[in-house]
Amino acid sequence: MTAIISIKDLSKTYAGGFQALKRVDLDIERGEIFALLGPNGAGKTTLISIICGLVNPTTGSVTVDGGDIKRDYRRVREMIGLVPQELTTDHFETVWNAVSFSRGLFGKAPNPGYIEKILRALSLWEKKDNRIMELSGGMKRRLLIAKALSHEPSILFLDEPTAGVDVELRKDMWQVVRDLRAAGVTIILTTHYIEEAEEMADRVGVITKGELIIVEDKAELMRKLGKKQLTLQLSAPLSEIPGALAKHELELSNGGNTLTYTYDTRAGRTGITSLLDDMRSAGIGFSDLDTTQSSLEDIFVDLVRSKK
Amino acid sequence: MNLHAIKAIYMFEMSRAMRTVMQSIISPVISTSLYFIVFGAAIGSRIQHIEGISYGAFIVPGLIMLQLLTQSISNAAFGIYFPRFTGTIYEVLTAPISPLEITLGYVGAAATKSIALGLIILATAAVFVDLHIAHPLAMLAFLVLTALTFSLLGFIIGIWADGFEKLQVIPLLVITPLTFLGGTFYSINMLPPFWQKVTLFNPVVYLVSGFRWSFYGVADVNIFASLGMTALFLLICLGVIWRIFSTGYRLKT
Structure with a gap:
């Protein structure tokens, strides 16, 4: 062009x-x-x-x-x-x-x-x-x-x-x-x-x-700048994130029913497979999953903030 | 030359005049008619002839000048000020047109309006007084030259003004007094010798005198001095406008 x-x-x-x-x-x-x-x-x-x-x-x-x-x-x-x-x-x-x-x-x-x-x-x-x-x-x-x-x-x-x-x-x-x-x-x-x-x-x-x-x-x-989030609806609520999953970047919300994993799309490995493997080993099941991508808005806010 | 653009601006301004015909044509005609009735018909018959001309006829050229000057200025000033005020000027400034073309469109339309007005007042005057036009071509030349010059001045005022009141300041506080004191209602020969000299610094004297000469063949100052002064003033206005556009004064940041 x-x-x-x-x-x-x-x-x-x-x-x-x-x-x-x-x-x-x-x-x-x-x-x-x-x-x-x-x-x-x-x-x-x-x-x-x-x-x-x-x-x-x-x-x-x-x-x-x-x-x-x-x-x-x-x-x-x-x-x-x-x-x-x-x-x-x-x-x-x-x-x-x-x-x-x-x-x-x-x-x-x-x-x-x-x-x-x-x-x-x-x-x-x-x-x-x-x-x-x-x-x-x-x-x-x-x-x-x-x-x-x-x-x-x-x-x-x-x-x-x-x-x-x-x-x-x-x-x-x-x-x-x-x-x-x-x-x-x-x-x-x-x-x-x-x-x-x-x-x-x-x-x-x-x-x-x-x-x-x-x-x-x-x-x-x-x-390049977007982050993705994997949201898992757990079969049974957790009171805290088990030690077996501590190495993953996780957040527990919704009364222990929802587990959110944030990962970087730029990374060579998303880490999803190992998270799911670890969850299975720990015996934590989930009923539904969903992924969301950060919008341009999030990117924009990040960019402008990092410039300040 | 972007002829379509000049035509667009010109027609736009003329259609604005048609919308405001009451204000732009009828009210100056009425106010001038009042002058004729008061000074021409009512008082004029008690006033001696001036240089062999009846008083009613004597004041016609000056009254036309008075309207020509003030209306040329207001027409042109308003024409360019209004788009600046509303912001629509952006379109003219982003269009592929030169400053000369912008000026031709706006000033051409303003001058056309005031020339038409001058001719209408002339026709009105003919109803009240006995008119002779000794040099019709010179009369038209003065009419056109003056309308153009003062429309250019109005255009400058319209660019300079930063409020509606400023548009009226020059016509009311400068042009009207200068015209009243510039021999509209009297011959400058009627003034004491000292004031005859002072009055020569009033540019309107040359305009009124030249214009009156084209009617009756009598003038307060030399006809070529009149023409020269008008042309000089025209050139000064053109110079100022050229400078405005080359610096972007009040038009660009």
């Missing part, structure tokens, strides 16, 4: 002295969904804003499809659509006019058929003649997506796309994002909802306090 966005040594210090980004290097690959994950104030929006031309970087450079964001701003910006975090809209405009305006602004000739297609995909067609002020929050969010897509961009930035959006609508939006990727659009989304990254992304970058601390394939990240 080739990088469509290449970020080199990017730093941003705001006028007040706040350092929002610290020497970030990052390549975004063509056609992927990249999730930039981090707590509030981590620098996600600053990073996006620099690429889109809203914020001037202090140092470093960004190229998009080989073009410098400053020198080749016309070609670069034609390729990019931005859905901002805030619901900033022109209250008095109609949906149709607002989306048509965006298309013109990005230098494209009018194409009512295309705009109709976007509005239908985002379930806004019924509202096309309504003033934006009459729309609900979720509809405004979709309108911003429609505006960002109006000029047929090949790269789409979604800054906290589902903040304040209900579950049903969130699923619809994820479907829209998947369809876009299927059509070849590169998508970069920022989020502090882990499920969003877990559900959507091909790769995840974790950013905190202006530093990109890890960039990894999502599955790889979860495999």
Whole structure:
């Protein structure tokens, strides 16, 4: 895969002295969904804003499809659509006019058929003649997506796309994002909802306090940093962990009925076989077993904590 | 040139004007008509002719200028301030357009509105007083040049302002007094000699004088001085705007 966005040594210090980004290097690959994950104030929006031309970087450079964001701003910006975090809209405009305006602004000739297609995909067609002020929050969010897509961009930035959006609508939006990727659009989304990254992304970058601390394939990240737990429902309760099992990392809970074994997926041997062998020797039986994998959320919390 | 973008901004601004037609066209027309009724018809008949022109007709160019200046500034200032205020400016700043194209869209629309307004006031004036336009082309040239220059100034104010009240500060506290004192209601020859000199530092004197010349062929200052001052002011505004965009002042962080 080739990088469509290449970020080199990017730093941003705001006028007040706040350092929002610290020497970030990052390549975004063509056609992927990249999730930039981090707590509030981590620098996600600053990073996006620099690429889109809203914020001037202090140092470093960004190229998009080989073009410098400053020198080749016309070609670069034609390729990019931005859905901002805030619901900033022109209250008095109609949906149709607002989306048509965006298309013109990005230098494209009018194409009512295309705009109709976007509005239908985002379930806004019924509202096309309504003033934006009459729309609900979720509809405004979709309108911003429609505006960002109006000029047929090949790269789409979604800054906290589902903040304040209900579950049903969130699923619809994820479907829209998947369809876009299927059509070849590169998508970069920022989020502090882990499920969003877990559900959507091909790769995840974790950013905190202006530093990109890890960039990894999502599955790889979860495999590398994830822990697994084996939960055994015992046939008979135990009052304490028997000495024969002491060498295993075990926890007894649920009134002595549940035994939990935590293991590392990175380890060559999980130790499950020897645990089960030891249990059989000790005469401890179990009625059910279950394994769970730590979510991206757990990984994220661990990562951010270890950085502090 | 991203012509689609210039057109998009221009049409967007013009449709905003159509929505607020009451405020942008009708109220200046009404207030100007009141001036004509009071100074032209009611009091004007008791006032001597100035330089051979009836008082009602004499004040027409100055009144058009007054509205042209204040409306150009407010139109352009509001046009760029509002998207800054609501945050929708992000879209313009991330679009593949140059500062020149942004300026052309916003300032072009603001100037169009105030030129239309100037012509409407002119038509209104013709209802009240007997009008002669000696140099129609010069009149149009002054109208367009002034509308453009002061729309540029308004655009600068709209970028500078960080609150709605600041949008009105310059039109109310600077432009309106300068216009009243710039020969709208009198010829500067009527002033004492000392004040005649002082008044030459008021840039609006040149605008009103030049504009009045295009109507009646009489001017307080040389017509080329009028043109020169207007052009100079236009260039200064362009320079400031170029500087704003190259530094990202109030637009980018």
